[in-house]
Amino acid sequence: MSSLRSKVPSPQSLFAFLAAADALNFARAAEELNVTQSSISHSIKRLEHHLGTQLFIRANRGVMLTGDGQQLFNAVGGGFGVIENAIDEIHRRQLSFLTIAASSSMATYWLMPLFREFxxxxxxxxLKILTIDKNVEPDDSIDLTIRLLPLTTERRNAWLMARETVFPVCSRVYLADAPPLREVADLPNHKLLSYEDPHRQRINWPEFLAALRMESRSIEPAAIFNDYQLVLHAAMAGEGIAIGWTLTNKFLLEQSLLCRPLDVEVNTQLGFFVLAQPGKALRRETKMLVNWLLKQSQELR
Structure with missing residues (x-):
């Protein structure tokens, strides 16, 4: 660490000195820093005492810098200017990107195929895409998040993209060698791929079958995954049947990487929402991204 910290009484003394040297007036310096004039005077006296030199010549109509004061002013002003420019550049880089957070499967199988068009x-x-392993709220570092919430959700800056609609999906490779699959009652006879995530509660096979009013015997999954991307990879590889969601499976179905072996689906009381900070006014670019996301998901609402 730099030894500068031991060479000044406090960082605040440098701010007080810079404001006073720039204005050549303690009263105006106090107004700029929103402190009292006596506070400015005290800070500068402490700095002069610490340095063992006089920085200002006090006069009835104002102050003037001494030789030492001018030398310090040039150094402090230049150093603070470099810091200010660096901070401004960081802010410009941050503001030039819109950050959107979503699950890895949502980002990979729904957002990414749309990027070129966007x-x-x-x-x-x-855009800056963050894949997250648990639900997060938008904040100063995340402009938008995509979350599964109750359809009754009412909050500022929350827009419904799509209802949660789920259905069985698998690959045609799996169906070629699998037992007959003509109706929902046949599902327990198949290899069922299960998704269990402690951070995100999602509908499972017993709940899916119960929603279809089917009395199911105890289901023993063929495999359990805590990442939905792995579930989809296993399904595409012909390892079994998974539960599919409208958004994350849309392009996989269109590209025939997966298929719907049964013409059944369940609509829950949940929906995928795009969220921004509730109390924050949206930037123009953020509004454009929200409108674009809603347009892309319109057919699923």
Whole structure:
């Protein structure tokens, strides 16, 4: 660490000195820093005592810098200018990106296939995608999040993208060698892939079958995963049947990487929402991204 800390009485004394040297007036320096004039005077006296030199020549109509004062002013002003420029550059980089947080499966299988279209229609907006392993709220570092919430959710800056609609999915490779699958009652005879995540509660096979009013015997999954991406990879590899969601499975179904072996689905009382900070006014670019997300998911609402 720099030894500067031991060479000044406090960082605040440098702010007081810089304001007074720039204005050549203790009263105006006090106004700029929102402190009393006596506080400015005291800080500078402490700094002068600590340095063992006089920095200002006091006069009835104001103050003037001494030679030592001018030398310190040049150094402090230049150093603070470099710091200010660095902070401004950091802010510019942060503001140039819109940050959106979503689950890894949502980001990979729904957001990513749409990126090309988004960039072609909004070339001036750069996105930063965060994949998260648990639900988070938007904050000063995250502009938007995609979350599964009750359909009755009412809060500012929350927009419903799609209802939660779930259905069985698998690969045609699996169906080629699997037992007959003609109706929901056949599902327990198949290899069922289960998704269990302690941070995100999602509908499971017993709940899915119960929603279809089917009395199911005890279900023993063929495999259990705590990451839905792994569930989808296993399903695409022909390892069994998974529960599919409208958003995360849309493009996989369109590309025939997965199929729906049964014409059944369950609509829950939940929905995928895009969220921003409740009490924060949205930037123009953020509004554009929200509107684009809602347009892309319109058919699923």
């Amino acid at each position: 960039h072609s229609t909004h070339p001036g907006i750069k």
